[in-house]
Amino acid sequence: MGAQEGPTLITSVQRALRLLEAVGAHENGAPAKQLARETRLPLATAYHLLRTLLHDGYVRKLDDGGFVLGDRLTSLHAAGRPQSLLSRVRPTLAALRDELSTAAYLTFYEDGEIRVAEIVDGPRTPRVDLWVGFEDAGHATALGKTVLRELGRDARREYLSRHRLADLTPWTVTSLPELLRRLDAPPLAPAVTDLEEYALGTVCVAVPVYRGDTLGSLGISLPADHKDRLRELRARLLPVASRVTRSLSLTT
Structure with missing residues (x-):
């Protein structure tokens, strides 16, 4: 049978x-x-x-x-378009991972939330343990803070009014005035860093990207004892982010 x-x-x-x-x-x-x-x-x-x-x-x-x-096929096509766009940039993210020996991450700000769209890692470049969802950790991750910085003050405050500044590690910024101050003047602008604010033992750096009009961020994570590489990695991330933005913004 x-x-x-x-x-x-x-x-x-x-x-x-x-x-x-x-x-x-x-x-x-x-x-x-x-x-x-x-x-x-x-x-x-x-x-x-x-x-x-x-x-x-x-x-x-x-x-x-x-x-x-029927309309069901139209909705399937629309739902599949982001996947098609991501397929354009996966090789770029994989090349970034291999060149820098770090896991690479891509997020987008959609429907009022910061969501992870892609993670490219490997046996020698493990991803950070996502023990708290990015929707609840925008204030503590380089990826989330990059999005918040690019949103502008009003949109940023609206987002933060809906999300508690959870105390994730001893280094997490939980004061709203202090967080806003840091967002307005990050030392490596336009890059933003996370210095063990999301997970102990891990530091991250991220830069903004766009998918058409949709804001996002491209970032990498590495062990905290390699944080002296952050300035060097920022310089490498910026041109890659420009390439990702161009690829994601091409019309299909």
């Missing part, structure tokens, strides 16, 4: 995909009989699959009986 179910399911998926391709080839829609002919499917099978695709929103039936692609 189990041996027969696998191929049957695979065949059904293949047939459904062939139908979607056929539907997509007709801008003004095509009836089930025509789609069955073009995909070489039995008419009953085509009807069954089209009813399923219609129910789930992958196709839409017009008043004249023709089928066109």
Whole structure:
């Protein structure tokens, strides 16, 4: 029984995909009989699959009986676009990791939150233990503080009004006036650092990037005893960030 179910399911998926391709080839829609002919499917099978695709929103039936692609596919395409954009910059992040022997991170400010979009690490370049989510640690990470710095004062204060300055390590800044002062005048501007403020034993440096109009940050982490490299690493990060911004902002 189990041996027969696998191929049957695979065949059904293949047939459904062939139908979607056929539907997509007709801008003004095509009836089930025509789609069955073009995909070489039995008419009953085509009807069954089209009813399923219609129910789930992958196709839409017009008043004249023709089928066109549905809104569900449009939303899938939109949801997949960020993944497609990230695929453009993963090789750049991997090259950065290999050159600097550090884990590389990419974040974006979306829907009022700072979220990690990509981490590129390896056996010799482990990522920092994300023991507290970035949504609750924007004030303590170089990646988060870079975003906060670029937001501008009003947007920054609005964000900080919704997020408690949690005391994560003995070095975390939990005073709002002090945090704002440091954001306005970071020593390595436009880069921002995290000197064991998020995790003991780890320091980070990050710089701003953009995906179109969406603000983000590119950063790296390294052991705290290597913090004398931060100025050198900042100089390397800036041109890489410009390249990442250009790649992410290209229209598809």
